[in-house]
Amino acid sequence: MFADRATIIIKSGKGGDGHVSFRREKYVPDGGPDGGDGGKGGDVIFEVDDGLNTLTDYRHRRKFAARPGEEGGKRNCHGKNGEDIILKVPAGTVIKDAESGKVIADMSGDNRRQTILHGGRGGLGNQHFATATMQAPKYAQPGGEPVELEVKLELKVIADVGLVGFPNVGKSTLLSRVTNARPKIANYHFTTLQPNLGVVDLDGAKGFVIADIPGLIEGASEGIGLGLEFLRHIERTKVMIHVVDAAGTEGRDPIADIKAINRELEAYDPALLQKPQVIAANKMDAVYGDENEIIAALQNEFEKDGIRVFPISGVSGQGIRELLYHVNALLETCSREPVIYEQEFDPAVRFFKDEPYTITRADDAAFVVEGPKIDKMLGYTNIDSEKGFLFFQKFLKEQGILKELEKMGIQDGDTVRMYGNEFDYYK
Numbered sequence: 001m002f003a004d005r006a007t008i009i010i011k012s013g014k015g016g017d018g019h020v021s022f023r024r025e026k027y028v029p030d031g032g033p034d035g036g037d038g039g040k041g042g043d044v045i046f047e048v049d050d051g052l053n054t055l056t057d058y059r060h061r062r063k064f065a066a067r068p069g070e071e072g073g074k075r076n077c078h079g080k081n082g083e084d085i086i087l088k089v090p091a092g093t094v095i096k097d098a099e100s101g102k103v104i105a106d107m108s109g110d111n112r113r114q115t116i117l118h119g120g121r122g123g124l125g126n127q128h129f130a131t132a133t134m135q136a137p138k139y140a141q142p143g144g145e146p147v148e149l150e151v152k153l154e155l156k157v158i159a160d161v162g163l164v165g166f167p168n169v170g171k172s173t174l175l176s177r178v179t180n181a182r183p184k185i186a187n188y189h190f191t192t193l194q195p196n197l198g199v200v201d202l203d204g205a206k207g208f209v210i211a212d213i214p215g216l217i218e219g220a221s222e223g224i225g226l227g228l229e230f231l232r233h234i235e236r237t238k239v240m241i242h243v244v245d246a247a248g249t250e251g252r253d254p255i256a257d258i259k260a261i262n263r264e265l266e267a268y269d270p271a272l273l274q275k276p277q278v279i280a281a282n283k284m285d286a287v288y289g290d291e292n293e294i295i296a297a298l299q300n301e302f303e304k305d306g307i308r309v310f311p312i313s314g315v316s317g318q319g320i321r322e323l324l325y326h327v328n329a330l331l332e333t334c335s336r337e338p339v340i341y342e343q344e345f346d347p348a349v350r351f352f353k354d355e356p357y358t359i360t361r362a363d364d365a366a367f368v369v370e371g372p373k374i375d376k377m378l379g380y381t382n383i384d385s386e387k388g389f390l391f392f393q394k395f396l397k398e399q400g401i402l403k404e405l406e407k408m409g410i411q412d413g414d415t416v417r418m419y420g421n422e423f424d425y426y427k
Contacts, residue, residue, distance in 0.1 A: 004155040006058035013041030013082035015120030016069030017144025035126040038143045039118025042066030042082035051086035098150040102345035120144025159211035162237035168283040169245045173314035175212040231268045238334040246281035276330040285313040366415040
């Protein structure tokens, strides 16, 4: 079965502990501290793999963890950094926090690789803690703790146009006719159990990506059958083509079918009904008698709302060219930028809020900020990157640390020290 959802637990690597040791050499009986720093813990990284189109790899394995960093060694030896774990996913995978359901990352568009959890920072060896009054420190910093998080993976296909309709109305046949896609086609319900994508090429116009969304049923928005799994894939599309069986080979009423599908779309997300729609009255090759009666009924019902009706045949090709050019015209009224879900949740927020911190003045007048939340955040964030540093600044502001520093009289150019990192303060 097509796998487009999975819930997994991801865990970054623990930072390696700093080491406590002292130089012991001939003629140097009381050497100074030489304990090395621990290695950084491995990150959890998600990466798009164009060879994947399902989340099957995550249906049978529940937990994924990066490797811990190694402890520092004697003679200032730095511990080895923990190995990152890289999780490959199909393009269009949305990563959400399982508890809140909020978006952490959308692996779409230019976002091909993203670090979701950072490994703990490596602990400092005892060499860093030597002072004029403490020349032989027997203390080393422990490595930063790992971060564990349960996440939901949801695959939402990336297509400009979605074919929607009840089972066995000819969506797969139409897709195979207008693109190079080769979906399985047979005369029974739910032949298609996964979305199929293809590219439509038009003379003198831009091409577009079209997706055959598996057949919906009434109650889909309530989770009946495979409805929710299929409705999810319509979210990114910009135009919807309702495919109906105009020949009534299944004994269905095309008008009732379109209204039923729209009810399911509205129940799932009312915004879906704001997308442009067009009706493909399929199987006209199988219509006996006066086809105008069927088409006229559809036109009278829907064209007053601006929804055009096109009589087509996925088998013979009748009316398909006109349908595709109309769809292309509708797309020209829409933004061609892909639908990307913005980040709503940052894993750091959950783990670092409501933890104490202190601000003191050092002998050299520097402002020293310490506490578990600061220690963890520095281990979690790559402050050497512009994005990471901006994120760290935002964290300091949201936690009230910058306001507290201002209350204590910090001025532009003053030094702020945080666990071995020094910053110049500028408002």
